Amino acid sequence: MEEKVVEYPAVWIAGASCSGCSVSLLNSVSPAVQNLLVDPIIPGKHVSLRFHATIMAGSGEAVIQVLRETSDKLPEKFILMVEGSVPTGEDGLFCTLGEIDGKEVTMKDMVKELASKAMAAIAVGSCSSFGGIPSGAPNPTGAKSLKQFLEEEGINIPLINVPGCPPHPDWIMGTVATVLLSGIPDQSQLDEKLRLKSFYGTLIHDNCPRRGFFDAGIFAEKPGDEGCLYQLGCKGPYTYADCPIRHWNNGVNWCIGAGAQCIGCVEPDFHDMYAPMFEKIKENDYEKFKIRIKSE
Amino acid sequence: MKKISIDPITRIEGHMKIEAFLDGNIVKDARCSGTLYRGFETILRYRDPRDAQRITQRVCGVCPAVHCTASTLNLDSAFAVSDKIPDNARIMRNLVLGSNYLQSHILHFYHLTALDYVDITAVAKYNGNDPGLKSVKSFIERGNLAPFVPRYEGDYRFDTETNQVLVKHYLMALEMRKLSHEILAIFGGKMPHNATVVPGGITERPTVDKITGFLWRLNKIRDFINTIYLPDVLAVATTYPDYFKIGQGPNNYLCYGAFDLESDNPDYSTRKRLFPQGVVMGMKELQPLDTDKITESVKHSWYDGEDSVHPSKGVTIPNPRKEDAYSWIRSPRYNGTVCEVGPLARWVVAYFSGDSYVKNAVDKLISDIKIDISSLNSVLGRHAARALDAKYVADKMAEWVLQLDPDGPAFVEYEIPEEGEGMGIVDGPRGALGHWIRIKEKKIDKYQLVVPTTWNGSPMDENGQHGPMEQALIGTEVRDPSNPFELVRIARSYDPCLACSVHSLDVNGNNIGELKVV
Numbered sequence: 001m002e003e004k005v006v007e008y009p010a011v012w013i014a015g016a017s018c019s020g021c022s023v024s025l026l027n028s029v030s031p032a033v034q035n036l037l038v039d040p041i042i043p044g045k046h047v048s049l050r051f052h053a054t055i056m057a058g059s060g061e062a063v064i065q066v067l068r069e070t071s072d073k074l075p076e077k078f079i080l081m082v083e084g085s086v087p088t089g090e091d092g093l094f095c096t097l098g099e100i101d102g103k104e105v106t107m108k109d110m111v112k113e114l115a116s117k118a119m120a121a122i123a124v125g126s127c128s129s130f131g132g133i134p135s136g137a138p139n140p141t142g143a144k145s146l147k148q149f150l151e152e153e154g155i156n157i158p159l160i161n162v163p164g165c166p167p168h169p170d171w172i173m174g175t176v177a178t179v180l181l182s183g184i185p186d187q188s189q190l191d192e193k194l195r196l197k198s199f200y201g202t203l204i205h206d207n208c209p210r211r212g213f214f215d216a217g218i219f220a221e222k223p224g225d226e227g228c229l230y231q232l233g234c235k236g237p238y239t240y241a242d243c244p245i246r247h248w249n250n251g252v253n254w255c256i257g258a259g260a261q262c263i264g265c266v267e268p269d270f271h272d273m274y275a276p277m278f279e280k281i282k283e284n285d286y287e288k289f290k291i292r293i294k295s296e
Numbered sequence: 297m298k299k300i301s302i303d304p305i306t307r308i309e310g311h312m313k314i315e316a317f318l319d320g321n322i323v324k325d326a327r328c329s330g331t332l333y334r335g336f337e338t339i340l341r342y343r344d345p346r347d348a349q350r351i352t353q354r355v356c357g358v359c360p361a362v363h364c365t366a367s368t369l370n371l372d373s374a375f376a377v378s379d380k381i382p383d384n385a386r387i388m389r390n391l392v393l394g395s396n397y398l399q400s401h402i403l404h405f406y407h408l409t410a411l412d413y414v415d416i417t418a419v420a421k422y423n424g425n426d427p428g429l430k431s432v433k434s435f436i437e438r439g440n441l442a443p444f445v446p447r448y449e450g451d452y453r454f455d456t457e458t459n460q461v462l463v464k465h466y467l468m469a470l471e472m473r474k475l476s477h478e479i480l481a482i483f484g485g486k487m488p489h490n491a492t493v494v495p496g497g498i499t500e501r502p503t504v505d506k507i508t509g510f511l512w513r514l515n516k517i518r519d520f521i522n523t524i525y526l527p528d529v530l531a532v533a534t535t536y537p538d539y540f541k542i543g544q545g546p547n548n549y550l551c552y553g554a555f556d557l558e559s560d561n562p563d564y565s566t567r568k569r570l571f572p573q574g575v576v577m578g579m580k581e582l583q584p585l586d587t588d589k590i591t592e593s594v595k596h597s598w599y600d601g602e603d604s605v606h607p608s609k610g611v612t613i614p615n616p617r618k619e620d621a622y623s624w625i626r627s628p629r630y631n632g633t634v635c636e637v638g639p640l641a642r643w644v645v646a647y648f649s650g651d652s653y654v655k656n657a658v659d660k661l662i663s664d665i666k667i668d669i670s671s672l673n674s675v676l677g678r679h680a681a682r683a684l685d686a687k688y689v690a691d692k693m694a695e696w697v698l699q700l701d702p703d704g705p706a707f708v709e710y711e712i713p714e715e716g717e718g719m720g721i722v723d724g725p726r727g728a729l730g731h732w733i734r735i736k737e738k739k740i741d742k743y744q745l746v747v748p749t750t751w752n753g754s755p756m757d758e759n760g761q762h763g764p765m766e767q768a769l770i771g772t773e774v775r776d777p778s779n780p781f782e783l784v785r786i787a788r789s790y791d792p793c794l795a796c797s798v799h800s801l802d803v804n805g806n807n808i809g810e811l812k813v814v
Contacts, residue, residue: 005438007440008374008437014311015332015505016332017357017795018354018355018356018357018358018360018592018795019309019310019356019358019795020356020357020358020489021353021357021361022357023357023358023488024357024488026403026407026470026474027474027477027487027651028471032470032471032474033433033470034428034431034467034470037435037443038431038432038434038435039431046435046438048440048442049443050442050443051442051443052443053304053306053307053390054308054309054408055305055307055308055407056306056307056442057305057307057411057416057443057445057446057447058306058441058445058446058447058448059302059305059306059307059445059784060302060303060305061301062446063304063306063446064303065700066302066446081555086333087333087334087368089495090616090617093616093617094332094334094396094616095331095332095333096303096311096313096331096332097311097331098303098313099301099303099306099313102301104303104331109577111351118754130338130508132354133334133336133351134334134335134339136339136351137339138338138339139339140334140335140338140339140614141334141335142344143334145560146694147777148455151784157732164359165354165489166488166489169664174482179475185333188463197778200441216310222709223494223496223497223498223499223706224499224705224706224707229667247480248481248485248486249477249480249486249487249489250474252478252481252482252509253481253482253484253485253486253488253500254485254486255485255491257485258481258483258484258486258491258492258499258500259485259487259490259492259499259501260485260491260494260499260500263350263491271347271350271351275343275344275347276343276346276347277344277346277347277350278344278347279344
């Protein structure tokens with residue numbers, strides 16, 4: 001006899017997004033996305049992904065009804081996963097998710113409806129966690145992070161941020177597994193930006209294989225050169241993520257490993273404060289970013 | 297007239313709605329709408345031009361590599377190095393773009409399209425030992441079928457065993473699209489949103505281990521394309537043959553060309569590419585591409601502004617409450633004509649250019665399945681062209697990777713000009729993509745994109761001409777209006793990518809608070 005499987009309902013909705021977070025999730029190796037969809041990824045516990053517009057079979061009003069039913073029938077029992085930021089300008093008309101009774105449902109209203117009933121929310125990606133690319137100056141659509149939007153709407157539910165542009169699939173899957181294994185993470189497991197310390201706890205610069213070059217004062221002057229990429233604009237010295245150890249796409253490579261500077265895509269300051277991406281940060285900004293490096 | 301409104305269209309990239317107006321069971325009128333607007337061009341203004349290469353990839357997480365390619369070509373031309381890119385960089389850029397073609401086409405056929413034709417519930421009757429199918433069977437037995445229901449019911453035509461085999465291929469394809477991103481990351485650093493392609497070249501170096509590691513992973517994907525993907529497309533074609541008659545587009549085709557085969561011709565409209573540039577009107581003779589003939593209209597889009605202007609001249613004022621407007625997508629036209637873009641367009645253009653490989657492959661296909669070439673203008677024609685595209689690109693990548701020189705340069709230095717203009721055009725998996733830039737005081741003064749789904753998903757223009765997808769929907773017989781399979785199968789045959797298609801073009805001001813842009 002197979003043991004009884006408990007269903008953990010979840011819905012994944014996308015606002016001002018590029019679908020890159022969803023595509024990154026498809027790149028998960030172990031467990032793979034098919035395991036997430038059909039298998040209990042922790043024995044006895046299966047995530048029932050009731051809504052994900054890029055994967056699901058159905059179309060049209062019937063699938064929007066799935067969202068409504070989830071919030072009506074499973075209050076405080078489901079996890080809300082949000083990809084992309086929430087456009088709030090023009091009363092939310094910059095992003096609509098579908099129709100009910102011939103009337104458009106905006107991302108803004110749907111997040112409000114679902115979040116007020118959800119057990120907890122996971123902000124997947126930097127747009128949802130911090131506003132990201134759509135909120136870049138001059139923020140033409142009034143795009144907001146999930147946290148900011150919920151605070152302004154007075155909705156108070158546990159929230160975990162999984163930033164990255166996109167986030168590494170292990171960070172998404174690992175956050176879901178954390179919830180299945182031990183429930184909603186408590187404050188001690190999260191940093192002040194609501195990220196799991198297990199993935200975002202170390203500075204890229206501290207674990208960078210080019211760190212030796214930095215300490216020895218050997219700097220790349222143009223792409224392809226040997227040496228530390230700091231002078232080419234690398235944001236590794238003030239970006240917290242485990243990329244140098246985890247690597248990307250089944251471990252074959254990662255940005256700095258491929259000679260490309262880190263652009264700090266997991267940080268709240270991506271992409272405005274960290275621009276220009278190909279320029280070294282100015283020394284008088286060190287304090288602003290709490291950079292703990294010696295001047296070279 | 298009865299109206300069928302499908303909002304959202306799922307299993308595509310992004311936010312899309314279609315409305316079909318039926319007389320009896322026949323679609324008499326149709327509307328496609330893009331329902332998300334982010335305003336990338338507005339965000340790009342005043343930034344360092346080099347950042348456009350990183351930011352425009354974030355337009356779309358399914359096809360970032362083609363935005364990276366178009367923006368890099370655009371910057372190469374604005375920085376006056378488009379004829380100086382080292383061969384190593386040209387080849388690695390082709391491998392990055394090609395890997396994205398493979399992941400995009402495999403993802404599209406299996407994970408975005410297949411559930412319209414394949415009945416996953418057939419796996420409930422599976423009695424074999426395949427671990428993946430056994431997992432799906434226990435999932436079905438637990439009785440909670442989300443996200444595979446709700447769905448349209450009725451027109452699943454494969455027998456039980458074939459359905460089971462195709463579900464197994466759906467699972468295998470998940471691994472193959474993932475492997476396609478893995479090979480992309482070998483030269484691209486990571487994916488989605490690669491890190492290495494930059495104006496002037498590429499930051500990665502082509503070491504021998506990378507070359508061989510790339511080749512042998514690629515060989516697994518090629519094997520999958522040859523033995524699984526192509527036969528499965530034929531299986532759908534023989535089981536649903538009526539779809540060679542359903543979904544006829546405008547029958548005009550536009551292609552910007554893709555995969556540079558030379559480095560020293562700065563003119564992207566004539567540079568030698570694996571897929572040639574050109575326009576074919578009505579499935580006959582090739583015309584050379586003239587980018588001056590591209591215009592855009594906003595008649596039925598949520599923007600104020602003039603109609604029929606070249607992308608570099610247009611002014612856009614977002615207006616989500618505009619009367620008679622129904623989409624965030626604009627209406628690009630070529631010489632005033634509605635054109636389809638994408639794999640079918642690429643193959644039709646290559647066919648009429650006389651490319652011998654493409655001609656042989658198409659002639660063999662239409663003779664094997666006993667159709668004439670005009671039947672390719674259909675739902676199945678688009679799927680077939682996409683599969684042939686994957687095979688051709690994958691086979692070429694296996695040749696190109698061996699042309700890399702581990703000791704050769706991959707980057708050339710440049711200066712950002714005080715003032716300048718650039719253009720980058722290339723065909724991505726979904727078709728013709730153009731980026732345009734104007735630089736002032738070393739910063740972006742203007743940045744514009746006209747992307748594939750803007751062409752295919754465009755609304756009606758000021759002359760009353762419907763966009764390609766709308767034309768493909770009009771005239772269709774919907775056998776069961778409560779399960780309108782035909783409409784979603786037509787829409788998905790275009791592989792729409794909505795995040796890409798919605799932009800504000802040429803925003804010349806920033807008084808965003810009042811949404812008034814002068």
